[in-house]
Amino acid sequence: MIPRYTRKEMAAIWSDQNRYQCWLNVELAALEAMAAHGLVPAEAVAEAKAKAKFDPEQIEKIEAVTRHDVIAFLTNVAEHVGPASRYIHLGMTSSDVLDTAYNMQLVQSADLLLADLDKLLATLKRRAFEHKDTVQMGRSHGVHAEPITFGLKLAIWWDEMRRNRVRLVAAREDVRVGKISGAVGTFAHLPPSVEEQALAALEMQPAPASSQIVQRDRHAAFFTTLAVLAGSMEKIAVEIRHLQRTEVYEAEEFFHKGQKGSSAMPHKRNPVLSENVAGLCRLLRSYAIAALENQALWHERDISHSSAERVIGPDATIVADFALARIEGLLDKLLVYPENMLKNLNLTSGLYASQTLLLDLVQAGLTREDAYKIVQRCAMPVWEQGKDFLATLLADEELRKYVDEKTIRDALDVKRQLRHVDYIFKRVFGEV
Numbered sequence: 001m002i003p004r005y006t007r008k009e010m011a012a013i014w015s016d017q018n019r020y021q022c023w024l025n026v027e028l029a030a031l032e033a034m035a036a037h038g039l040v041p042a043e044a045v046a047e048a049k050a051k052a053k054f055d056p057e058q059i060e061k062i063e064a065v066t067r068h069d070v071i072a073f074l075t076n077v078a079e080h081v082g083p084a085s086r087y088i089h090l091g092m093t094s095s096d097v098l099d100t101a102y103n104m105q106l107v108q109s110a111d112l113l114l115a116d117l118d119k120l121l122a123t124l125k126r127r128a129f130e131h132k133d134t135v136q137m138g139r140s141h142g143v144h145a146e147p148i149t150f151g152l153k154l155a156i157w158w159d160e161m162r163r164n165r166v167r168l169v170a171a172r173e174d175v176r177v178g179k180i181s182g183a184v185g186t187f188a189h190l191p192p193s194v195e196e197q198a199l200a201a202l203e204m205q206p207a208p209a210s211s212q213i214v215q216r217d218r219h220a221a222f223f224t225t226l227a228v229l230a231g232s233m234e235k236i237a238v239e240i241r242h243l244q245r246t247e248v249y250e251a252e253e254f255f256h257k258g259q260k261g262s263s264a265m266p267h268k269r270n271p272v273l274s275e276n277v278a279g280l281c282r283l284l285r286s287y288a289i290a291a292l293e294n295q296a297l298w299h300e301r302d303i304s305h306s307s308a309e310r311v312i313g314p315d316a317t318i319v320a321d322f323a324l325a326r327i328e329g330l331l332d333k334l335l336v337y338p339e340n341m342l343k344n345l346n347l348t349s350g351l352y353a354s355q356t357l358l359l360d361l362v363q364a365g366l367t368r369e370d371a372y373k374i375v376q377r378c379a380m381p382v383w384e385q386g387k388d389f390l391a392t393l394l395a396d397e398e399l400r401k402y403v404d405e406k407t408i409r410d411a412l413d414v415k416r417q418l419r420h421v422d423y424i425f426k427r428v429f430g431e432v
Helices: 008-013 016-036 042-051 056-066 069-081 083-087 094-130 150-175 192-201 217-243 272-293 304-332 338-348 351-363 368-385 389-395 405-411 421-429
Strands: 135-140 143-149
Touching: 008 016, 008 094, 008 304, 016 042, 016 056, 016 069, 016 094, 016 192, 042 069, 042 083, 056 069, 069 083, 069 094, 094 150, 094 217, 094 304, 094 421, 135 338, 143 150, 143 338, 143 351, 150 217, 150 421, 217 272, 217 304, 272 304, 338 351, 351 368, 351 389, 351 405, 368 389, 389 405
Parallel strands: none
Antiparallel strands: 135 143
């Protein structure tokens, strides 16, 4: 991923230094387990652990000749360890190292993403309670529907991000597996107990059954989880972009001192952070496609998945990390304009109460169809002629046969429609 969208903590996980360190950790854990089972001399383990080092630049030079990254790595490590290096990688295949280490990197990445999500959840909760009673027009199809509060919108986002967190924890556990079961997963040259001990030392679980590789449904689930997370982030970004439109202007990204919105138009204040997140989320979803296609490999394994994973592993987690941090910062500083929310709420002089009035008429004895016709007849002049909804209601003789003025005015009171906000908050957050 390009530096513009890369944060240093996640970049470090996918650096050559950390990748080779994970490889070395796997090799040494396996070596130690072999010694515990009497398969290699104990002194060889001590010597290897004391001397084992690697040089990424030297590995690259060796690989230019061997055309095999794991052999190049082992050759470089052997240069430092000496004779005891003959026991390193004993009975193992490259994928024992590659798959276990790759999954270790995915687990490390998931831990960073979970920390990002925790920060985002805290911000969403704080802002939700801040705006629990900030009345806003709810919209369906982009058209005014019935009142909500901005806090309810934020509560919905919090609840969705909580679900994303649950999914990511499950995906992390799904890839927290490795294998040291040999060329086709049969333990032909090492007993299963070596795998179990080595992986336990690495805080990993053994895949119950493997071929040459850990099966890629686990990775598909991981990257699909990031794709679903991307959908949630873009959902928030799209909403903020809509709320910042000039015609709506109910919320706005924070505009820094000295910031400029347009090279041509000095007045511009654009939702650039939201738009940036939306674009990055498209990338995140695309990586899931590659992961899903990596599931189908020839027989016990081919390497058609390898090139894709070298890209999507770092890129997807780096993009997810950056996007989560960006959306959290955006929401933390988001400017909210309650006055404009009320202004927009009142644009149609109370049309949001149409369903309340319909139900009042039904309670008064009308059929739903007849009640609908009466309320719709009163509503259309508001759209078509700009008339006041309350005035048209009070002037409608047929309607007044069934409901009095107090009932009509009560129907237009937004508090009636928002009386369960506290209940919703308690159901979402466990508190009001």
